[in-house]
Amino acid sequence: MGRLKVKGKAGAAKNYTTRSAAVKKLQCSLADFRRLCILKGIFPREPRNKKKANKGSSAPASFYYTKDIAYLAHEPILKKLREHKAFAKKISRALGRGEWDSAKSLEENKPHYRLDHIIKERYPTFIDAVRDIDDALCMVFLFSSLPSNSRLPPELVENCARLSKEWQLFVMHHRALRKVFLSIKGVYYQAEVMDQQVTWLVPYQFTQSVPSDVDIRVMLTFLELYQTLLSFVFFKLYSDAGLVYPPPLDAVKDEGGAGINAFNLQDSSRSAPTQQVKTVSIDGRQISVKDVKQTIKAISANSDADTADVEMPGTQEDQPEAEEEFMFHQSSTDTGSNASLPTLQALSALPQTLTTNLFAPYTFFLSRETSRSIFEFVIRSFGGRIGWPASSGAGSPFDESDPSITHVIIDRPVVKKEETPAQRELRLQRKFVQPQWVIDCINAGKVLIEERYLQGQTLPPHLSPFGEYEGAYNPVNTIEVKDTADMSEQATDSEEDDAMEANDDVADAVAIEDPAALRAAELAAEAAGVDYGTFEAKVKDATKRQGKRVSATEDDAEGDMNKMMMSNKQKKLYEKMKYSQRKKETERTTLEDRKKELLLSKPGQAPPMSAPPRLLHTHLRPLPQLVPSLVLPYAFLQII
Amino acid sequence: MAQHGGRKSTKRKQIDEEEHPQDLPPNGALEMLTDEEDAGDASSDDGQVDAFPEIVAKSDSDNSEDGEEEDSDNVEEEDEEEESDDDAERDDSLHVFPQAKVVISDITKQLKTVYPEIEPDYDSDSSTEDPPNRVGNIPMHWYDDMPHVGYDMNGKQVLRPARGDELDKFLATVDDASAWTSAFDKNTQSDKPLTPEELDLIRRLYAGENPDATYDPYEPTVEWFTGEGKQEIMPLSGALQPKRRWIPSKWEKQKVMKIVRAIRHGRILPSKPKSTSKFEPYAIWSEPSSSHPPPLPAPKPRLPTNAESYNPPEEYLPTEEERKTWEEQDPEDRERDYLPQKFPSLRLVPAYDRFMKERFNRQLDLYLAPRVQRVKLNIDPNSLIPKLPSPNSLKPFPNYRSLQVHHSGNRVRCVSVSPDGAWVISGDETGVVSLWEINVGREVKRWKFEGKIGALGWCPRTDVNYFAVGIEDAISFIIPPNVDASVLSPTQSVLAPTTLPPPATTPSPVKWVTPPSSSWSLETPILTIQLPSTSGTTSNFSWHRRGDYFASVSSGGSVWIHQVTRRHSQAPFKKIKGAVQAVLFHPLKPHFFVATQQYVRIYNLSEQKLVKTLLPGIRWISSMDVHPSGDHLIVGGYDRKLCWFDLELSDKPYKVLRYHSRAIRSLQFHPTYPLFASSSDDGSIQVFHSRVYNDLMTDPLIVPLKILRGHYVTDGLGVLQVKWCSKHPWLVSSGADGSVAVWCS
DSSP: OOOOOOTTSSTHHHHEEEHHHHHHHHTOOHHHHHHHHHHHTOOOBOOSOHHHHTTTOOSOOOEEEHHHHHHHHTOHHHHHHHHHHHHHHHHHHHHHHTOHHHHHHHHHTOOOOOOHHHHHHHOSSHHHHHHTHHHHHHHHHHHHTSOOOSSSOHHHHHHHHHHHHHHHHHHHHHTOEEEEEEBSSOEEEEEEETTEEEEEEEOOSSOOOOOTTSOHHHHHHHHHHHHHHHHHHHHHHHHHTTBOSSOOBOHHHHHTTOGGGGBOOOBTTTTHHHHHHHHHHHHSSOOOHHHHHHHHHHHHHHHHHHHHHOOOHHHHHHOHHHHHHHHHHHHHHOTTTOSSHHHHHHHHHSOOOGGGGTTTTOEEEEOTTSOHHHHHHHHHHTTOEEEOOGGGOSOOSSOTTOTTOOEEEOOSOOOOOOOOHHHHHHHHHSEEEOHHHHHHHHHHTSOBOSGGGBTTSOOOOOOOTTOOSTTOOOTTSOHHHHHHHHHHHHHHHHHSOHHHHHHHHHHHHHTTSOHHHHHHHHHHHHHHTOOHHHHHHHHHHHHHHHHHHHHHHHHHHHHHHHHTTSOHHHHHHHHHHHHHHHHHHHHHHHHHHHHHHHHHHOOSSOOOOOSOOOOBOTTTOOGGGHHHHHHHHHHHHHHO | OHHHHHHHHHHHHHHHHHHOTTTOOOGGGOOOOOHHHHHHHHHTTTSOOOSOHHHHTTHHHHGGGTTTTSSOHHHHHHHHHHHHHHHHHHHHHOOOSOOOEEEEOTTTOSEEEEOOOOOTTTTSOGGGSOOSOOOOSSOGGGGTTSSEEEEOTTSOEEEOOOOOOHHHHHHHHHHOGGGGGEEEETTTTEEEEOOHHHHHHHHHHHHTOOSOTTOOTTOOOOOSSSSTTOOOOSOSSOOOOOGGGTSOOHHHHHHHHHHHHHHHHTSSOSSOOOOOOOOOOOOTTSSOOOSSOOOOOOOOOOOOOGGGBSSOOGGGSOOHHHHHHHHHSOTTTOSSSSOOOOOSSGGGOOOOTTHHHHHHHHHHHHHHSOOOOOOOOOSOGGGGSOOOOOGGGGOOOOOEEEEEEEOTTOOEEEEEEOTTSSEEEEEETTSEEEEEETTTOOEEEEEEOSSOEEEEEEOOOSSSOOEEEEETTEEEEEOOSSOOHHHHHHHHHHHSOSSOOOOOSSOOSOEEEOOOGGGOOSSSOSEEEEOOGGGOOEEEEEEOTTSSEEEEEETTSOEEEEETTTTEEEOSOSOOSSOOOEEEEOSSSSEEEEEOSSOEEEEETTTTEEEEEEOOOOSSEEEEEEOTTSSEEEEEETTSOEEEEETTTOSSOSEEEOOOSSOEEEEEEOSSSSEEEEEETTSEEEEEEEEOOSSSSSOOEEEEEEEEEOOOOBTTBOEEEEEEOSSSSOEEEEETTSEEEEEEO
16 A cells, blocks of 8 residues: 555645745745746746645636746745845935935945846747847837836936947848838837847837826836847847947937938947957056056047047948948958857858848938938848938938939828929839838838829728738738639620520430439420530539539538547547637638628729739849739739 | 131131232231130031130131141231221221220220120021021921821920911911011921022022022133143053054954955955946857757737738628627627728728727636637548448439338238238237238228227238237237138137147136137137236237247336247246337347347347346337347437447447437338338438448448338328338338338339
């Protein structure tokens, strides 16, 4: 006989801990526990059997793994939180007593915790971290657009804004942007970094308000983690790309509202010599004050030289080829200093695909009602040059009168007005396109014709580049083609004479009935003056059709009967799957039906062609794509 | 007297000293002491000096030199004169003492000073007056009850002075101007005027001033040791200063240096390094990470679809009712958290009002929602349906209804097919039993009995031809009409032998009755078994394959096994647990199946013991049948289940099927074809292919073949019994709608 088993000592009862038990064990407040869970990424689990995990009680509770909690108990941050609790008591006591001096010194020695070890724990490799920065980016972009108040210190908002700009800067520099989607919630961007798809959502440029049912403390805790994570990730990304992190900020430009342009991307190789000086001084003899002073002088001189050397980002964008060349030189020269970098740089210096240089031949100008933050980022990520009026911020590399401008992104209705010949000349030289054109071009991976996007035109629908689930309704599919084909067939049918149709029906009905009926039908057909051969053919056809129908129904019936041999479990699974299939199916069919209705209700108009037309500019069109790109418009023309 | 004088003199001496400190004679001029005075001098060392001031004046300082210069008398005289001069001078200012006169002595003829006589009672000052009361400083209330207030010097009582009444007192205060500055003296029991000093003292106390009139709170400071020229230059002691006074301490230095070194080396930090809020990233991923696997990444939110576009295709826009239902739904129930909208241009897109809320919800999901890993099956649901051979390949099986026989709307409970497969008998609840041909449905004969027909059973023997009919609690044996003569006589001899077998030794409650041979006709049964009247309607027959024995079950639950040749009935069980629903003979072995409500028990009849109990797990068994091979059993229940038992394997069902929507009423295996059928209250008959393999390894193959519909459900009852035709794959079914149908292949 084995040992007696005691209830609640093994299995689920031991593996799971309720939240209140966890808080009790960790001896911290619920708020501290929440903070720990957020920072450490510990979340509740769903036990197989709640009653067993809750020691027989079926009261609602949230469960954590006991091992997770034991792991939390050794967390240095927990210690810091306890220290902070003591600190809060001390400082409130000092303030209550009016002991300003001791309060001040307490405040100076306030306990701080660092999150480095947590980042390392949660993301052991860099890829893990990159995979998980979606939420972090969304939060940082959101908070960079929030107004600061007592709960949101301005430094926080500023830091968020800095991080968001650094990310944009990196994406632009790396040409990592892949997809953009203008949704009603904001703008979705998708970039490919380290082979990971990073998607983030940026709200439109409006002041966001914090609703009352949102607990800002939770968000701030998350933000704390995310800021740390992002700065580590950016550091790695920048240093792998051979750039200095953090990129130095030009305060004057920032004041002028230059946005991303306020940052200077610096090559880390330039600052390398100063670092060498530093290391030498450290490695060698003891540093005297004089040495230090000299070094400082040297450094400042160097940095001065740097700033003097560094071009404006706008001008850098002017010569993308030059930049590429420059990059190449870098990688070839300083192989000694950083051995791991050349490969990465070489990788990035590889001839990029056509799509990332989509806008390279064009120069854009934003009109003042378009959002500069979106389009500057997007266009520069795809190699275009962009300028903007002074009302959108400082730092525009050229003004409106620049003759190199090929496209003006404009988002207002056409207004007839008098214009001078010079203006008219300028207007004819440029294309005035609506903002959606830029985004659709990016998602299509090629430059679309501007005709349908010109100023004042009704825009074609903007579709999600992320696609839908498999088998979902696809608005690009031209179901109307099939429909019209059917209709035409019907029309030809109606052209045929009634007798034929009657015969058809007779043949159909008779097809597999007894030979007597067949004989009767044959006689009737003969009376109607139908050739025997044709009649026979029809009968054959009808029998075939009917046979098909019959076999189909038989199959169905068989399937239904075979279902009774399924086990109960399989039956349930089957029903579930069928349910979801049916749901998707109805969703699709409703959309299709609605589209048909819309088509019928507006017969005179061109059907809303959902697919972006794929006609390309000749100079960009790759030859193999020519044929498939022509197919669709052809069908399109046929419908009209 | 002397004492008093002495006191006075000290006073005078003080005044002298203050006024004429310079005029004081040198020490040597104090010789004028009389002899008596000397004596007195010795006694009054401590200041109680003689009465005479001139003598006493310097007595304090003189005392030490008394003995030395006693004898110089001459000097004394001179001194006396001087003193008198001084006195005269003093008298002008202070008339304390009476004026002395200088006269020429009668006796010596010399000048002498004559003082006026002192009258002790009158001229002495108040202090010299003897207080009349000599009790001392005692609480005077001790004398409150006494007529006296103390004692005088001579021990006489001092009587309490008479005190006037209150009016007198008042009058006295009015008369006497000084009355308010006088106080009652308890010692003398009289009012005494307060002295000016005392009054001054009272005033000071009253004003809160220092009671001492001579005290000067603002005395100028007298600097003794500070200030110019007053410093102490010379040390108090002549000892040499120790070296340590001016050399820095070595040990102190060592201690300080220890701290300094510690600070330099960084062992002691002057103040904690300021925790910098400025955070500096570094290459955190440059060193290798720990070996344990990273936690699972959080699931990513769903990517936006076309419906979320600011300019979606028009078909995505919600209709009015969709919009309304969306708005009425709880936010948790909504399939999408937004309504698709269409804007003609990007500049018109407003801010999304739930942006913050959605982000917050995402974070709540991240830290509050339990995460479960689910395996998403990406399979075609149709692949779950078992692949079975097509029914078309398993022909023949009953496919369509070839004919229907009606019983005028009465429930046809039972039906039976003759062993040659040409005839069918069916019996309804009104007592009608009809015999008809299976091929064309022509009714050959109709019997009408009193009472319900509960069961019908054709004897399986081919050399004889008769069937048994269960009518209420009786079982009748009938020979069908038009039977061949070669069959008829053996049948008659079986059912009604000329010589009856000897009756059983034990009396049986079951009566076997044969009418006399003269009254035999086709209308009446040739043999009737009368079961005990309490047993109820016979509901189930089961013939043994030889055709000699048959078992009957009554609705009361009693089981009888009848032997036709011996005309004997016996109850195989003394007591049965549960109500028996059906019984069966094993086709090959001497086994007997008994289905009670929930169990099927198998008994060995020859050994008379229980072989096995099967547990179908059915709530209420309705029917069962055994496969012709004898190894398989199907059991149907009112709870729609059909259980297939492999008797070799286990007492649990090999397969449980639930396909009928209502209770299963009847089941039967085809005796020759691999088919079985079940009928149900849902009005349908399900035909299965059931192939049983001889080797023990292969599972029996069950393939559903056909659902036969055609019976109507009346009063919740559908098809009550199905029977197979033994030679053909044909099925005969009787329904509650009063019809009997033949289903042919």
